[in-house]
Amino acid sequence: MSTKKGLKIFVDGYLLNKEHQGTKTYIRELYLEFAAQNPDILIVFGCFKDPSIEKEFSEFKNIRFIYFQQSSRVLRMFFEIPKIIKEQQFDFAHFQYVIPFLKSKSCKYIVTIHDVLFNDFKAYFSYQYRLKRNFLFKYSAKKSDFLLTVSNYSKERIKEYYKLRNKKILITPNGVNKSFFLSYSKKDAINYIQNKFGIKDYILYVSRIEPRKNQQGLLKAFFDLEETNTQIVFIGVKSLNNKELISLIASLSAAQKKRVHILKNISDSDLLLFYQAAKVFAYPTFAEGFGIPPLEAAALRIPVLCSNRTAMKDFDFFSPYFIDFNDLDATTKSLSKILKTQNPVHLNKIQTLIKDTYNWEVSSKVLTSIIKKKT
Structure with missing residues (x-):
């Protein structure tokens, strides 16, 4: 199926600036492969300026960067990112776990919720930790246009906890570089x-x-x-x-x-x-x-x-x-x-x-x- 000219996706890539972890690996490796498979799609990462990150993606002409100004994730999600999406007229925006409360009508929102382990293993997480994440994850799962996760296990737990019987959940499994x-x-x-x-x-x-x-x-x-x-x-x-x-x-x-x-x-x-x-x-x-x-x-x-x-x-x-x-x-x-x-x-x-x-x-x-x- 052909793609319309100038298709653009914004990726909230703030985790690229963080320490080594599974979600960071997911963003980096998924989009390295996606960029190779789809040279006709423009991928724009939102992150903080770091030459080492730019180097990782330097071989792809269809990958660019927008550098965040707000250090606070709350301010980014409420103000900076919605403004970026609106001004740059992105067709899609991809987030990890949580999407912004202010959605652009012209942009489709994708969210990957990797797990909801804090519900099955309450002893390892504080009440405040669980309360905050359940509110944000449930909202994001229901309001997103596309919901992704990384395993069948996570898919079933997300579906059960957030009562998503009619919501399609797609699996994008992790891989090995x-x-x-x-x-x-x-x-x-x-x-x-x-x-x-x-x-x-x-x-x-x-x-x-x-x-x-x-x-x-x-x-x-x-x-x-x-x-x-x-x-x-x-x-x-x-x-x-x-x-x-x-x-x-x-x-x-x-x-x-x-x-x-x-x-x-x-x-x-x-x-x-x-x-x-x-x-x-x-x-x-x-x-x-x-x-x-x-x-x-x-x-x-x-x-x-x-x-x-x-x-x-x-x-x-x-x-x-x-x-x-x-x-x-x-x-x-x-x-x-x-x-x-x-x-x-x-x-x-x-x-x-x-x-x-x-x-x-x-x-x-x-x-x-x-x-x-x-x-």
């Missing part, structure tokens, strides 16, 4: 991480630091291991206070603390090398709307010990290292076994499956069907 499938030298990666960070022989975790992510459970299992040469690395910023993890780390001996590394603000290039040099990747989270990091690690043929909860039920290809991290004894045994057992054939099979199943072309085609009026 092609760089994770390139060949690399394990030895070179190990040497790089050891020389720059002084860390080697480690179990890796990548994601935000907060209670539902269960870093505390992984750390308990780690110190139940019989061997004492392995270290553990947590890479991620603290988004919610994890009191149990803080208390656990405080109780460790000086020797034990030396084996635990909590890092943040790691560059994408260094993060890739951290993945490559890891002995094992562990993802102990209790609740996810999707879960990209274990797929990224497996794409690099790193052995993965993965939670089997919520949206990650789809990741059963990680079996037999696909477990319920509520069982500390089983977690310790699985962690011990995966550290000792390497199965290159199995790792290659998982890599191939991920490459075929979790790629951004799938999500880009869904978005294209919206923009080009096929949905």
Whole structure:
């Protein structure tokens, strides 16, 4: 189906200026692929000026930037963004989780709500946190012209909580960047991480630091291991206070603390090398709307010990290292076994499956069907 000339989409890309997280990856990777598939559509990111962001998208002539002036997200959503959409006459505008209250009649609004985990796992979120998000997410889900999410799990939970029986919800699943499938030298990666960070022989975790992510459970299992040469690395910023993890780390001996590394603000290039040099990747989270990091690690043929909860039920290809991290004894045994057992054939099979199943072309085609009026 042909597209009208001059079709334009505005993307609220403020998360591109933030730390590494799944939603940032979603915006960047989805639109890198979408730009390649649709050179006839102009994509304009709204974000704060950052040369590194411009560089990531520099190969595409159909990607441009509008730089926000308002540091307050509330002021941006109420005033600045509606003004931008009206003045620039965008045909579509894409937001993460929340759309502005002031809608332009000539623009179609797309929102991606990645999850509503705070409803199923209330113990990990304050009442104020849940109240605010439920109000904003429900409004955005109902008032948007197109509602997207990233997994079947999230789709069903959003539909149930916000009573959206007649609202069509499209799935734009997360994928894995092609760089994770390139060949690399394990030895070179190990040497790089050891020389720059002084860390080697480690179990890796990548994601935000907060209670539902269960870093505390992984750390308990780690110190139940019989061997004492392995270290553990947590890479991620603290988004919610994890009191149990803080208390656990405080109780460790000086020797034990030396084996635990909590890092943040790691560059994408260094993060890739951290993945490559890891002995094992562990993802102990209790609740996810999707879960990209274990797929990224497996794409690099790193052995993965993965939670089997919520949206990650789809990741059963990680079996037999696909477990319920509520069982500390089983977690310790699985962690011990995966550290000792390497199965290159199995790792290659998982890599191939991920490459075929979790790629951004799938999500880009869904978005294209919206923009080009096929949905």
